[in-house]
Amino acid sequence: MTEQESQILLIIFGGIFLGAIMSSFVVAMVVLHRQRQVQNKQKINQLQTEFEKTLLNVENEIQQETLTHIGRELHDNIGQLLSLSKLYLGSSKPEKQAEGRNLITKIITEVRGLSKTLNLDWVESMSLQDFISQQLQKIQETGFCETSLHTNGKEPSFPKDKKLVLIRVIQECLNNAIKHASPSKIEVNIPQNPGEYQIHISDNGKGFDTSVKSEGSGMYNLKKRMETIGGKFLVTSTPGKGTEIKLFLPN
Incomplete structure (x- = not known):
C-alpha cells in the first residue's frame, strides 16, 4: 500500500x-x-x-x-x-x-x-385595593391601631383564582400583625412598578429575628402560596423595629 x-x-x-x-x-x-x-x-x-x-x-x-x-x-x-x-x-x-x-x-x-358573601363571586367584582381598604377600615374601627393605604397607579386585572390566593395572603399578613406584633400603626403601600404588581405591608410593632427559625409554619405557607401563583414573598423584620412584608406578582 x-x-x-x-x-x-x-x-x-x-x-x-x-x-x-x-x-x-x-x-x-x-x-x-x-x-x-x-x-x-x-x-x-x-x-x-x-x-x-x-x-x-x-x-x-x-x-x-x-x-x-x-x-x-x-x-x-x-x-x-x-x-x-x-x-x-x-x-x-x-x-x-x-x-x-x-x-x-x-x-x-x-x-x-x-x-x-355565601359565594365567592365578590372576588371578581371587588378590586384588591378596595378589599385592602375595607380590611384596614375594619381594623381601625375596632380601635386596635391606626391604618393607612397608599396607592399609585392602575390595578392590573388578575384571574379570579390568583386574586383569591392573593386576598388570603393579604388577610393572613394583616392577621399576623394584629395577633403577634401589637403595632400602633399598620400601613399598606401599592407602588407603581411596570411589569410587576407589588404590595408592601408594614407595621411598627414588636418585630422579630428572621434568622431564628419559627416554630410555626405561617410564613412558610404564605411564601408557598405566593409561589403557586407565580409570585414572591419577602419579609424583613428587626426586633423592636417592626416588620415589612413585600408581595410580588407579575402583571
Missing part, C-alpha cells in the same frame, strides 16, 4: 470516527432534551397540583370565615333587630309600628348583604 493510499484510508477512517462521535453527540442531545421535557412536564404538573390544592384550601378557609361571620351577624345583629321589630310592631302606637316596619326593611337589606 502506497503512502497516498494510507493517507486516504486514514482520512476515511477519521471521517467515520468523527461521524460516529457526532452521531453519538446528537443522540445524547436528543435523549437529554427528551429527559428535560419529561422533567419540565412533571414540574408543571406538580406546580398545577400544588396550585389547585392551595386554591382549595384558600376557598375552604374563606368560606369557613364567612360562615363564622354570618353566624355572628345572625346572632348579634339580625337577631337583635328581629326582637326589636317584634316589640315595635306589637305596639299600639303608630310611630312604634312605623319604626318596626323600618327595622324589617333594614333586616331585609342585611340578609341580602349576608347572602352575597
